Amino acid sequence: MRWVQRLGLRRRIMVLVALGMLLTILPLGIIGMNLLDLNTRQVLDERLLMARSLAGHVDEELAEALMVLGWVASRVDADWPAVDPARMSRSLRSLSQLLGFFFHGLVVLDATGRVVGEEPPGSVEVGASHIALPSVRQALSTGQPAVSGFVRTPSGTPVVILSFPLGAGDGAVKGLICAVIDLNKDSVFKQFVMNVRLGTTGHAAIVDSEGIVLFSTEARELYTKNEHPDFFATLIKERRTAVGPAAEVEEGREAETHIMAFAPLQRSAWGVALGQTEAETFAHVRRLRNRMLAFGVAVLCLALLFAWLDTGAVTAPILALTRASERIAAGDLATCIRVDRADEIGTLASSFDAMRARLSHLLEEKARLQDQLQAMAVVEERHRIAREMHDGLAQTLGFLHGKVGTIEEMLASGQRDGLGDEVRQLTLATSDAYEEVRRSIFGLRTMVARGIGFLPAVTEYLHDFSEQTGVAVDLAVDGEQSTHFSPEAEVQLVRIIQEALANVRRHAKANRVRVRFEKEASGARVTIEDNGIGFDPARAVGEGVRSFGLQTMRERAESLGGGVEIDAAPGRGTKVIVHLPAGA
Numbered sequence: 001m002r003w004v005q006r007l008g009l010r011r012r013i014m015v016l017v018a019l020g021m022l023l024t025i026l027p028l029g030i031i032g033m034n035l036l037d038l039n040t041r042q043v044l045d046e047r048l049l050m051a052r053s054l055a056g057h058v059d060e061e062l063a064e065a066l067m068v069l070g071w072v073a074s075r076v077d078a079d080w081p082a083v084d085p086a087r088m089s090r091s092l093r094s095l096s097q098l099l100g101f102f103f104h105g106l107v108v109l110d111a112t113g114r115v116v117g118e119e120p121p122g123s124v125e126v127g128a129s130h131i132a133l134p135s136v137r138q139a140l141s142t143g144q145p146a147v148s149g150f151v152r153t154p155s156g157t158p159v160v161i162l163s164f165p166l167g168a169g170d171g172a173v174k175g176l177i178c179a180v181i182d183l184n185k186d187s188v189f190k191q192f193v194m195n196v197r198l199g200t201t202g203h204a205a206i207v208d209s210e211g212i213v214l215f216s217t218e219a220r221e222l223y224t225k226n227e228h229p230d231f232f233a234t235l236i237k238e239r240r241t242a243v244g245p246a247a248e249v250e251e252g253r254e255a256e257t258h259i260m261a262f263a264p265l266q267r268s269a270w271g272v273a274l275g276q277t278e279a280e281t282f283a284h285v286r287r288l289r290n291r292m293l294a295f296g297v298a299v300l301c302l303a304l305l306f307a308w309l310d311t312g313a314v315t316a317p318i319l320a321l322t323r324a325s326e327r328i329a330a331g332d333l334a335t336c337i338r339v340d341r342a343d344e345i346g347t348l349a350s351s352f353d354a355m356r357a358r359l360s361h362l363l364e365e366k367a368r369l370q371d372q373l374q375a376m377a378v379v380e381e382r383h384r385i386a387r388e389m390h391d392g393l394a395q396t397l398g399f400l401h402g403k404v405g406t407i408e409e410m411l412a413s414g415q416r417d418g419l420g421d422e423v424r425q426l427t428l429a430t431s432d433a434y435e436e437v438r439r440s441i442f443g444l445r446t447m448v449a450r451g452i453g454f455l456p457a458v459t460e461y462l463h464d465f466s467e468q469t470g471v472a473v474d475l476a477v478d479g480e481q482s483t484h485f486s487p488e489a490e491v492q493l494v495r496i497i498q499e500a501l502a503n504v505r506r507h508a509k510a511n512r513v514r515v516r517f518e519k520e521a522s523g524a525r526v527t528i529e530d531n532g533i534g535f536d537p538a539r540a541v542g543e544g545v546r547s548f549g550l551q552t553m554r555e556r557a558e559s560l561g562g563g564v565e566i567d568a569a570p571g572r573g574t575k576v577i578v579h580l581p582a583g584a
Helices: 009-078 085-096 127-132 134-142 188-194 229-238 283-329 344-412 419-448 454-469 487-508 545-559
Strands: 105-110 115-119 158-166 175-182 203-207 213-216 242-250 253-264 271-277 472-477 512-519 523-530 563-568 574-581
Touching: 009 158, 009 175, 009 188, 009 242, 009 253, 009 271, 009 283, 085 115, 134 158, 134 175, 188 203, 188 213, 229 242, 229 253, 229 271, 283 344, 344 419, 419 487, 454 472, 454 487, 487 512, 487 523, 487 545, 487 574, 545 563, 545 574
Parallel strands: 472 512
Antiparallel strands: 105 115, 105 175, 158 175, 203 213, 203 271, 242 253, 253 271, 512 523, 523 574, 563 574
16 A cells, blocks of 8 residues: 555545545446336336236137127027027027037027026026116117126125127117126136246236226125225226326225236236236345445445545644644744644645745834834824824913913003903903813814714714804714714714804804715715804904914815815805715
């Protein structure tokens, strides 16, 4: 087996699989299936051919019996219609000696079915009941010979009756001559059945159109309908040839399964049935099948043995690789992977160890970059806070410092005129500074505590604004996608909304504000619209706080790649439209 081990893993597995498949599938698949199917079909065909052959022999004997009965009818017809009972009796006695197979006797009927002669006298016991037989009525109406099914005489004798018309060649049927065959006595038909040999469980039978057994190798089935009635019911009615499995019925229950063949007769409504147990019918086929299965199992066991012997040399390094992968999954990237093999598994182990080393290096590099990124984020946030304090709170405090100095000078000089205006401006600037601090705190909370989400944070702020100012605020969101922004964009957008609402509070004199988020083809659009007094954007450039607020909103939007549009006019409110690009 060394030449196999020198092969690569893939080639070794392919050789073993191919060997196992050839040893297992070729004998069982090609020889087995074809041979089993051929043998099974051959057994069924032979059984059906035997049934047809037996039916042909019975047909020939029945034809010969009818021919002899026709000759007897011609002799009786010569004496008709001068029906002298004594003369008819002598004629029938002389003729019956020629008909050895009619063991029960001959009966002559007129056109009404009345018995006008019989031989031997008083032995037939048929009487007027003959006219009720379907075969008798058929022969009287058609003028053609007819064969009855099973008939039992008043004394209980089982018989069948062959009817031949009298005077049919001259026109109307004058009567019938009927040959009565005693089923209990030996006859040619009975001998045909009894001579059939089909193993130890085989049997043969002749059944009539009602499925009643007339002759059979099994005495217990005689004169009953127990000969596989379910199988033969349709075949007898349709007079069709068939072969196949049929369950044996005993006391109303299905017993063992038989393979039955049925062939109808041409001269009568009878049929020939041949049967044998399924086990005995296909015994040689099953023996062949069992031998093939035993051979297949032996081959399969050999293939499994070869596979087991070979996989023993493969599973050890695979288990080593498995344990190494579990260590790596648990975070151990320091332990080396060693598998001393020169085939594909050895190559895989080497590649796996190289991947471990590379992954360890990448994780170290990732940790270093994360530390740098965190430090850069802290610096960036400090710069942003400093810039906002410089642009907002620092300028406001500078404005406050200037106003306080002006007020001190006015107080020192004793100037009272205009002092109230200066104090009001000071109060307003202080309020703006307070609001700017609140907005900064809210923005930081929104940025840091992101667990509540962007939209809930905006909703909370709008609710607080409405409660503090008494201005009703409506929030509209056109689609979930219209509120998906990056963390930086969320912070800047919150600040823009805060600044726009601060202008509403300070300048608009509005009682309702509508904030709307919409999705655009190029990104998203946020609109803050009030119903206040409005203003002229062209004249607001030099108006101090308002001008500074508008400029701050533009800068924040432009930092995200967007822009701010102001739609306002005196007397019709103000609309601040923020455009943000996709991905902001």
